[in-house]
Amino acid sequence: MMKTDAQLQKDVMAELKWEPAVHAEQVGVEVKNGVVTLAGEVGSYTEKWNAERAAQRVHGVMALAVEMKVRLSGLGQRSDADIAESASNILGWTNSLPPQAVRVMVESGWLTLSGEVPWQYQRQDAAHAVRFLMGVTGVSNQIEIKPLASATAIKSDIEAALKRRAAADANSVAVSVHGGDVTLTGTVHSWAERDLAIESAWGSAGVRKVVDQLELSY
Template identity: 60%
Template sequence: MKTDSQLQQDVHTELQWEPSVNASQIGVEVKDGIVTLAGHVDSYPEKWDAERAAMRVAGVSGLAVEIDVKLPGTSQRTDADIARSAEQVLGWSSFLPKDSIKVMVEKGWVTLTGQVHWDFERRGATSSIRQLMGVTGVSDQITLKQKVSSLVVKADIEAALKRRAQNDAQMISVKVDGGDVTLSGTTHSWAERDLASHAAWSAPGVRNVVDNITVTY
């Protein structure tokens, strides 16, 4: 098992390796395997990429983010401009049902609400908004419409876990209550934990996923 000092060095190195992140603007602290990122970045996508980079490092058991997005003058836009751009992007998206998502913007922070049928539609919407100039954060409040029975959802999730994470599929349990899914058990890495969560979200009808999986090294 890595020491906190080793984890700190590995996370810092991973941030330096990620080309979309200016690692010199981000500080890294580690205590008991919990990583804290602090500092300032020039865009929300850079903050997002820094979070993903830290979570890729083996041995990280938790992540606290204290990074501020400070947009340079050329990237600052009014909330009205951001809202118009967001509505246009969502309107042009071929994978989204027309007028299924509403946009609210406050001080650069975008909140998305509405209903879609599939999680890939929800993830696609948030991903497209995350890249817009002037955005300082995105709150995903999009819900999924339930379409199938709990038994079908449970079977789909367990089958996906066996296909994609053969080693850990037997160590993960799935509980379904309506459209709410709770995952528990253990995996050997953050990547496998994310894979299990993604498999759950990919099942049709899933509205919410509670990820109680722990990572053991």
């Protein structure tokens, strides 16, 4: 049974209160036709990120619009040069990343990562490493993946991973590969299943981009 917008709003608000990293009273929640909009001001990019993830955990959320703004306290504000130096240092100490593979640019607290790495998990590690730095108001991950395998091999790897991880839904997800770009189509029954399919697609070496065209069917 599909949730009403009112029930969905109630559940998202409850999940935000349940998430200890979020000050739920600072986040407004609106719902229309299953699309959840988060608004308000939060004290850090980490809090904004955690609020987004909390909303996505709620069953019935069809899509998420984020209109939250990060307003740093006086103690949380740092110069762009200071943030850039801290980000470069922490990336240098992240042992999953090739040396000097990731470049950093900061503008008004917004941190942009660029460069090339062989694997998606390395892109994720880089973003995770800098996400929690004081003074950061947002993170754009523009790191690219170097193609390391043929399209046929990538497709085969992803389909095998889907069968291992989600046997019940593997046949409902179609995988197409062009170069290092992967497109997923078909139907999944929750955000968790969608995340699992996307994670499986990114798990193959050489995948540069995953296009999510999966439909949610509750």
